[in-house]
Amino acid sequence: MSKLKQLKSELSAELDSILKYWSKHTIDNQNGGFIGQIDFNEHLIANAEKGSVLNARILWSFSASYQITKNEEHKKLAERAFDFLSKYFYDSELGGLFWSINVDKTPKDTKNQIYALAFAIYGLSEYYAISKEEKALDIAINLYLQIQRHSYDPANKGYLEAFSRDWKLIKDLRLSDKDANEKKTMNTHLHIVEAYANLFKVWRDNKLQSDIIELLETIEEHFINTENGHLRLFFDEEWNEKPDVISYGHDIEAAWLLLQCAEISEDEKLIANYKKHAIHMAEATQEGLDKDGGLWYELDPKNNELIAEKHWWVQAEALIGFYNAYQLTNDEKILDIVYKNWKFIKKHILDKQNGEWFWGIYSDNSIIKKDKAGFWKCPYHNSRACLELIQRIEIESK
Template identity: 75%
Template sequence: MSATTKKLKSELSEELDYILNYWSINTLDYKNGGFIGQIDYDENHLDKAEKGSVLHARILWTFSAAYQETKNENNKEIAKRAFEFLYANFYDTEFGGLFWSINADTTPKDTKNQIYALAFAIYGLSEYYAISQNAVALTLAKNLYSQIQKHSYDPINKGYLEAFTREWEPIEDLRLSDKDANEKKTMNTHLHIVEAYANLYKVWKDKNLQTVIIELLATIEAHFINTETGHLRLFFDENWIEKPDVISYGHDIEAAWLLLQCAQISEDKILIENYTKYAIQMAEVTQKGLDTDGGLWYEYDSEKDELVAEKHWWVQAEALIGFYNAYQLTNDEKYLNLVLANWNFIKKYILDTKNGEWFWGINRDYSLIEKDKAGFWKCPYHNSRACLELIQRINS
């Protein structure tokens, strides 16, 4: 370990503690249970905000994964709180799905089955099982996996459909958010299904699950990875007809390392070889989205030849891992230098050194993007995972 990487590891260990402390101190909802639905840009706690299943599932994963690294009992307690609340309030005991959101008082709000949310629940539940050996958590993860396979999997064309009603009927609005195309198959959901399934396989060595992961990685390779450009294709209909969209630098660099990790967990040698190649290719082309200050831009609209000139927190977090992964694979110092430059950018512009946590991001003129500090999409998952991944990778 060089002096440079030793310093980086030390700073990331410290930052991980800051992130966990912020969520432990600021987000616990003592009135209704679980975690507060929203803390806005000005640190106002919006006690009546709806609570998202993705937020709670990501908190569950974060504190479970952090406990494995830190062995801090408080992290295990926070993970337990997240598990118990998710199980009691988001899991649909009648139809076997997961509510997208609930009201602050824990009554159901949006009861659709968004497969993305089910995947994150599996991701968090399997990580929690790893630290707790809680049989209910593993059973719940298996149940959600079965529901995805039963209702979302497309046996004819392969891949997974986006969303359903509570009763598992077709639904008109399939989108994760307003900015997404209303299409039946998306890169984002497939990425997080395979992430979830791979994490489940780590604690449940089921041969059928392994086969499903291998097929899913092959499907992603066939449709979502543009092997010519190295970028991801984002939206398709059910017959794999592409609906062209932006280049998402954040998803490119996230997929670069995450899909290789899933391939390694699957133990399929051909997939490992292929995704090693893609990891390097995607890290290489993502450099087009880097600014001179070390930050990674959000998206590029090639049709309009227009940059979405924002630098979001999660994009920077994934850049840390993706470029460090490329450094590990190639031993090329340029990738380590990109990591260091990106971390310096994060320290200078993204970390909230006054209140804790990370700002949503900055605009082209370096003004802050005035969006949530905690909320439906602002979770501790990306930044804590970046810290954890690099701490562990620098060790190896």
């Protein structure tokens, strides 16, 4: 068996393993939907709040996987995620999405974090692709229209981060404690364009297409540092940069994902530009590779200080980003990075005893003891890495 076929075979088995974990351990039979948190020790936190991002990512993962596996159980779990999101996270009254709900299904944090709306669109459009459930498409379109109505900045372009339930600007715009409190962020823009592109695949709307094209142009102008191949992360409303860390995981994720969005947009100039960016950003990300094949989390360039952790999602995006760069260049050295990174994942990140992936490891290879499932720990990055490579290798081998 060739190395590529072997890789595809192993990733197919790993996709099955990831989906089995989420099928077996995360269904909340008592309260509906999915468990809000499973800690490092595999303890279910029964009263944990449930996050909209986790639910939307579960919806995407099972919907996307069903297109490959044709496993009816995966379709049923996608339907479960859709039902729960549409009933309890979607704010049918004011047209937004609750950031989190209590275990009894009542709203907890009612802010409209645009990042979460984007993931809902991403999951809903993927679910529509497998179900043709019109309600899923209707909610996705409505969330897109709400983002355009409230978050889009007509004066300077780009999108603002967060609003109250009734769409007023709020002071704390951050996704999480580690983020800078700024009005425009790379992370949110990346996931808006990802969501819009996925929606365009099932809803061929001309205005949506032009919004994707403008967004890709905005990202190219402001977020991609064409000198060094890294991303700029935080800006104020008028595009004054607030310098921060180099995020290797986001660099390599954006490298392949933005090219995919450009291809979906069908804009030839953007496709050509983003092919160049994909190669350049993959080259720049190699600075963050360790000799064991793992990709470090972040670098603080001001102090030249490495955040010496190797997180699960960073490795998942590295698999796709470097494989994408290999496809664009046919450079076998880049393919070797993919093999080495997968070897690292198998050795250090896969939880061989309980399933799923550990949060990550520290520089001494000790495990980071954080959630196995939770607000930010989901099946989206790792299932997507498996799905992308399975499909790309399949096409290459034909």
